Amino acid sequence: MNTEGDKPLKVAVLGCGVVGSQVVRLLGEQSGDLAARVGAPVEIAGVAVRRLDAPRDVDVPAGLLTTDALGLVTRGDIDVVVEVIGGIEPARSLILAALENGASVVTANKALLAEDGPTLYEAAEKAGRDLYYEAAVAGAIPIVRPLRESLAGDKVTRVLGIVNGTTNFILDKMDTQGSGFEEALEEAQALGYAEADPTADVEGFDAAAKAAILASLAFHSRVTAADVHREGISDVTSGDVRSATDMGCVVKLLAIAELNATESGEEAVSVRVHPAMIPRSHPLASVREAYNAVFVESEAAGQLMFYGPGAGGAPTASAVLGDLVSVARNHRQGTRGVGESAYADRAVLPMGETRTRYHVAIDVDDRAGVLAAVATAFATHDVSIQTVRQEGRGDDAQLVVVSHEATDAQLSATVEELRGMDTVREVTSVMRVEGTDE
Amino acid sequence: MNTEGDKPLKVAVLGCGVVGSQVVRLLGEQSGDLAARVGAPVEIAGVAVRRLDAPRDVDVPAGLLTTDALGLVTRGDIDVVVEVIGGIEPARSLILAALENGASVVTANKALLAEDGPTLYEAAEKAGRDLYYEAAVAGAIPIVRPLRESLAGDKVTRVLGIVNGTTNFILDKMDTQGSGFEEALEEAQALGYAEADPTADVEGFDAAAKAAILASLAFHSRVTAADVHREGISDVTSGDVRSATDMGCVVKLLAIAELNATESGEEAVSVRVHPAMIPRSHPLASVREAYNAVFVESEAAGQLMFYGPGAGGAPTASAVLGDLVSVARNHRQGTRGVGESAYADRAVLPMGETRTRYHVAIDVDDRAGVLAAVATAFATHDVSIQTVRQEGRGDDAQLVVVSHEATDAQLSATVEELRGMDTVREVTSVMRVEGTDE
Ligand SMILES: NC(=O)c1ccc[n+]([C@@H]2O[C@H](COP(=O)([O-])OP(=O)(O)OC[C@H]3O[C@@H](n4cnc5c(N)ncnc54)[C@H](OP(=O)(O)O)[C@@H]3O)[C@@H](O)[C@H]2O)c1
Ligand SMILES: NC(=O)c1ccc[n+]([C@@H]2O[C@H](COP(=O)([O-])OP(=O)(O)OC[C@H]3O[C@@H](n4cnc5c(N)ncnc54)[C@H](OP(=O)(O)O)[C@@H]3O)[C@@H](O)[C@H]2O)c1
Numbered sequence: 001m002n003t004e005g006d007k008p009l010k011v012a013v014l015g016c017g018v019v020g021s022q023v024v025r026l027l028g029e030q031s032g033d034l035a036a037r038v039g040a041p042v043e044i045a046g047v048a049v050r051r052l053d054a055p056r057d058v059d060v061p062a063g064l065l066t067t068d069a070l071g072l073v074t075r076g077d078i079d080v081v082v083e084v085i086g087g088i089e090p091a092r093s094l095i096l097a098a099l100e101n102g103a104s105v106v107t108a109n110k111a112l113l114a115e116d117g118p119t120l121y122e123a124a125e126k127a128g129r130d131l132y133y134e135a136a137v138a139g140a141i142p143i144v145r146p147l148r149e150s151l152a153g154d155k156v157t158r159v160l161g162i163v164n165g166t167t168n169f170i171l172d173k174m175d176t177q178g179s180g181f182e183e184a185l186e187e188a189q190a191l192g193y194a195e196a197d198p199t200a201d202v203e204g205f206d207a208a209a210k211a212a213i214l215a216s217l218a219f220h221s222r223v224t225a226a227d228v229h230r231e232g233i234s235d236v237t238s239g240d241v242r243s244a245t246d247m248g249c250v251v252k253l254l255a256i257a258e259l260n261a262t263e264s265g266e267e268a269v270s271v272r273v274h275p276a277m278i279p280r281s282h283p284l285a286s287v288r289e290a291y292n293a294v295f296v297e298s299e300a301a302g303q304l305m306f307y308g309p310g311a312g313g314a315p316t317a318s319a320v321l322g323d324l325v326s327v328a329r330n331h332r333q334g335t336r337g338v339g340e341s342a343y344a345d346r347a348v349l350p351m352g353e354t355r356t357r358y359h360v361a362i363d364v365d366d367r368a369g370v371l372a373a374v375a376t377a378f379a380t381h382d383v384s385i386q387t388v389r390q391e392g393r394g395d396d397a398q399l400v401v402v403s404h405e406a407t408d409a410q411l412s413a414t415v416e417e418l419r420g421m422d423t424v425r426e427v428t429s430v431m432r433v434e435g436t437d438e
Numbered sequence: 439m440n441t442e443g444d445k446p447l448k449v450a451v452l453g454c455g456v457v458g459s460q461v462v463r464l465l466g467e468q469s470g471d472l473a474a475r476v477g478a479p480v481e482i483a484g485v486a487v488r489r490l491d492a493p494r495d496v497d498v499p500a501g502l503l504t505t506d507a508l509g510l511v512t513r514g515d516i517d518v519v520v521e522v523i524g525g526i527e528p529a530r531s532l533i534l535a536a537l538e539n540g541a542s543v544v545t546a547n548k549a550l551l552a553e554d555g556p557t558l559y560e561a562a563e564k565a566g567r568d569l570y571y572e573a574a575v576a577g578a579i580p581i582v583r584p585l586r587e588s589l590a591g592d593k594v595t596r597v598l599g600i601v602n603g604t605t606n607f608i609l610d611k612m613d614t615q616g617s618g619f620e621e622a623l624e625e626a627q628a629l630g631y632a633e634a635d636p637t638a639d640v641e642g643f644d645a646a647a648k649a650a651i652l653a654s655l656a657f658h659s660r661v662t663a664a665d666v667h668r669e670g671i672s673d674v675t676s677g678d679v680r681s682a683t684d685m686g687c688v689v690k691l692l693a694i695a696e697l698n699a700t701e702s703g704e705e706a707v708s709v710r711v712h713p714a715m716i717p718r719s720h721p722l723a724s725v726r727e728a729y730n731a732v733f734v735e736s737e738a739a740g741q742l743m744f745y746g747p748g749a750g751g752a753p754t755a756s757a758v759l760g761d762l763v764s765v766a767r768n769h770r771q772g773t774r775g776v777g778e779s780a781y782a783d784r785a786v787l788p789m790g791e792t793r794t795r796y797h798v799a800i801d802v803d804d805r806a807g808v809l810a811a812v813a814t815a816f817a818t819h820d821v822s823i824q825t826v827r828q829e830g831r832g833d834d835a836q837l838v839v840v841s842h843e844a845t846d847a848q849l850s851a852t853v854e855e856l857r858g859m860d861t862v863r864e865v866t867s868v869m870r871v872e873g874t875d876e
Contacts, residue, residue, distance in 0.1 A: 153759020321591020
C-alpha cells in the first residue's frame with residue numbers, strides 16, 4: 001500500500017514528436033485530474049529528444065529538454081518512463097535500462113513490441129515492473145486492456161481488426177467514390193493520412209505488427225511480426241471493389257488472428273494481414289475514412305467491437321496517459337498490473353493450412369462445359385463451392401465463384417489450375433472472404 | 439505481493455439464474471485458463487439460491503447449493519463474492535456483509551448501484567476491498583473498465599449509449615419493417631427480447647439505471663437513478679420514425695450523460711434517457727436488433743464506440759468473470775484496483791437547463807403568414823431555427839422545424855406555444871436530435 005504520502009510521481013518522456021508533444025501537453029493540462037486519479041501529483045522529470053532546438057507543438061517547460069535519454073532514465077529517481085520515440089533502437093535499450101532502474105514503462109511502440117516483445121516482457125517481469133502499451137494497437141481505442149483484462153474470464157476465438165487508418169481511408173475512397181488505388185492514395189497523401197513513402201501502411205507492415213500484438217494477447221501465446229502472413233492493398237483494383245459490391249460486400253484490409261485446428265486437431269493461431277471482402281452488414285463494414293476498429297469474437301461474450309481513431313497525436317496520447325495512470329497507481333502501491341501471459345503457448349499455423357474462403361472472378365469462354373470444367377478444378381483440390389454466378393455472355397462471360405472454407409493451400413492450388421485452363425481467359429479477381437457465418 | 443503460494447481462491451456465487459448459471463458453468467469449463475490468469479486455482483465455495491430444487495441450466499456440483507446466502511458470505515474463508523441475485527434486498531445486505539468479512543465483490547446489479555451505489559463504494563473503500571461491476575452496464579461490452587482506466591488520462595465530455603436491447607430491438611423493427619410500436623413489442627416478446635411486463639425496459643427505467651452509472655464513472659461524480667430525466671419509447675409513433683427517415687436520421691433510445699455549462703459557467707452533468715433522432719451516418723445508427731453500444735466523446739481521444747451484446751446469460755457472465763479475474767489477482771496481492779472516484783463532485787443539471795435540439799413536425803393551415811407565425815413562436819423563446827421544411831399543401835400542409843441548441847425549457851415552452859396557436863392544427867411529432875455536430 002501507499003507508504004509514500006503525496007510524493008510526486010516522476011515521469012520521463014522519451015520523444016516529443018507527434019505523440020510525445022501531446023503527452024507533455026496533456027500532462028500539463030490534466031494535472032489536477034491526474035493527481036486525483038493517481039493519488040499523487042504527476043511531474044515531468046525530463047523530455048528526451050534528438051534535437052534541442054527543433055520546433056515543438058507544445059511549450060516544454062524550461063530545463064526539461066535533454067538529448068541524453070539514457071542519462072534521464074538512469075538518473076535514479078524516475079518512477080515511470082513513457083517511450084514515444086519509435087523504432088527498434090535506441091527505444092529498446094532505453095526501455096530495458098528504465099526497467100533495470102526500477103521504473104515502470106508505457107510505450108506506443110508497435111514495431112518494437114512486434115519484433116522483440118518477449119525480451120521486453122521478460123525484463124519487466126524480472127524487474128517486477130509494468131510495461132503497458134495500449135497506444136501500440138489502434139491508437140486511442142481501448143483494446144489491449146479489454147483483451148487482457150475484460151475478457152480474462154472468456155475464450156477469445158477470433159480477432160478481426162481494421163488497424164491501419166491509411167489503408168482504410170484508401171479502400172473507403174475506392175468504395176464510395178469509385179477511385180482507383182493510385183488516385184485514392186494521392187488523396188490520402190494530400191490530406192496527411194498517408195506518408196510520402198506509404199510502404200509501411202499500404203503493404204501491411206504496420207497492420208502486421210499490430211496483428212502480432214493482438215494475436216499474442218488474445219491467445220496468450222508469443223507471436224511476432226515474422227509469424228504474420230502479410231499482403232498489402234496495392235494490388236486491389238476497382239474491379240475487385242465492384243465485385244465486392246455486387247456480392248453485398250466491401251473490401252477492407254484486415255488484421256486477423258484466430259484459432260484454427262491443425263490437422264492433428266490441436267488449436268493453433270492463424271495470424272495474417274490481407275485485403276478481404278466482408279459483408280456490408282458486418283459491423284466492420286461501416287468503419288469509414290481513417291477510423292480503426294477491432295472486432296472480437298469470444299465463446300461467452302459473442303461479438304464485440306471497439307471503434308475509434310487509430311492514430312493522431314492527441315488520441316494516441318490519450319491511450320498513453322490512460323496507461324500512465326494505471327502504471328503510476330501500481331508503482332505507488334508497489335504492485336504490478338496484469339503482465340504478459342504466454343502460458344497457452346500455441347503454435348502459429350502456416351498460411352497454407354489456414355482455413356479461409358475465396359471469391360474468384362474468372363473471364364471464361366462462353367461455351368458449353370465451361371462451368372463443369374471450372375467446378376472440376378475446385379473439386380480436384382477438395383474445395384467445395386458455395387455459389388457460382390454467371391455474368392455477361394459471349395466475350396464478356398464471367399464466372400464468379402465463392403468457395404466454402406478450405407485451406408489456403410487448396411484454394412491457391414485451385415486458382416493456379418484455373419489460370420492454366422484453356423477455357424479460362426483470365427482470373428480477374430481473387431480475394432479472401434471474411435466475417436461470414438460459415 | 440503473493441504470500442499465499444497456490445492456495446485456491448474461494449468464490450461464493452449468489453444467485454444461479456440466467457447469469458449465475460453461466461458464471462458457474464464458465465468457472466468450471468475455464469478453470470485451467472482462469473488459474474493461469476489469476477495465478478492460483480479458482481474454486482467455487484458455494485452457490486446461494488432461493489429454491490434448492492429448482493431446475494438449473496448448469497449442473498451445480500453436489501453440496502454447493504445453499505439457501506443461506508448470508509451464512510455463505512460470512513463463513514470466513516470466502517475471497518470473492520459474485521452477486522447475481524439482482525434487486526435491492528437482500529443483494530445490498532449481502533454485498534455489505536461480504537465486504538465486512540474481507541471478501542472482494544463482483545456484481546451485475548445495475549438497479550442497486552444506481553439506487554445506492556455510494557453506500558457500497560464507501561463500504562468497499564473502508565474494507566480495502568474491490569467492488570467491480572462491468573456486467574451492470576451493457577452486459578458483455580467492456581465499458582466500465584475503459585471509462586475508469588483506459589480514459590483515466592483524458593477528459594470525457596459526452597457518453598451516448600444504446601444500453602437497452604429490448605427497446606433497440608423494437609425501434610429497429612419500427613425502422614426496418616415499418617411496424618408500429620405495439621406490433622414490434624409483440625415481436626420482441628415472442629422472441630424473448632421483452633418480458634411479459636415490459637415496463638422496466640420500454641419506459642426507460644433499465645436504461646436510466648445504466649445512465650446513472652455511466653455518468654458517475656465518466657464525470658467522477660455521484661449520480662443516482664433519481665437524478666436521471668427519463669422518457670420511454672411507448673409514445674414513439676410510426677410517424678416519428680418516418681420523420682426521422684426523411685431527415686436522414688433514425689430513432690434510438692439513448693442514455694445520455696454529458697458535461698453542460700450552467701448559467702454561471704460551471705460544468706455540470708446532464709443525464710437523461712429519451713428517444714432521439716440521430717443521423718444515419720452516426721456510428722450508433724448502425725446498431726441493430728438487440729445489440730448495445732456506448733459512444734464516448736473525450737477531449738483527446740475523440741470519438742470511441744464500444745459495441746456488443748448487452749444482455750444474455752453467457753455474455754453477462756463473460757463480463758462477470760473478467761472482473762473476477764482482476765479482483766482475484768488484486769485480492770491475492772493484497773491490493774485494490776481503481777475504486778470509485780467522485781472527486782470532481784459535479785452538480786446534476788435540471789432537465790430544463792440542459793441544452794438540446796428539437797425536431798418538431800407541425801400540421802398547419804396552408805395560408806400566408808403561417809411560417810412567420812411559427813418562426814415568431816421560436817424567436818419569442820430565444821430558440822433559433824436551423825432548418826424549416828414545408829411539406830404538402832392544403833389540408834396536408836406540414837412544417838418540419840429543426841432547432842439549434844437551446845435549453846430544454848425554452849424548447850418545451852416553444853412547443854407549448856405552438857400547440858395553442860390558431861394556425862397550428864396539431865404538433866404531430868416532437869423529438870430531440872442528438873449526435874449532430876453543433
Ligand atoms: N503518430 C501516431 O499517430 C502514432 C499512433 C500510434 C502509435 N504511434 C507510435 O508512437 C511512437 C512515436 O511516434 P511519433 O509519430 O510521435 O514519432 P515522431 O513524431 O517521429 O517523434 C519521435 C520523437 O522521438 C525523438 N527522438 C528520435 N530519436 C531519438 C533519440 N535517439 N533520443 C531521444 N529522442 C529521440 C524525436 O526527437 P526530435 O523531435 O528532436 O526529432 C521526436 O521528438 C512510435 O512508436 C509510433 O509507432 C504513433
Ligand atoms: N439476464 C441478463 O441478461 C442480465 C444482463 C446484465 C445484468 N444482469 C443482472 O444480473 C443480475 C441477475 O440477473 P438474472 O437475469 O440472472 O436473474 P434471475 O435469472 O432472476 O436469477 C436470480 C437468481 O437469484 C436467486 N435468488 C433470488 N433471491 C435470492 C435470495 N434471497 N437468496 C439467494 N438467492 C436468491 C434465484 O434463485 P432461484 O433460482 O432459486 O429462484 C436465482 O437463481 C441482476 O442484477 C440483473 O440486473 C442480468
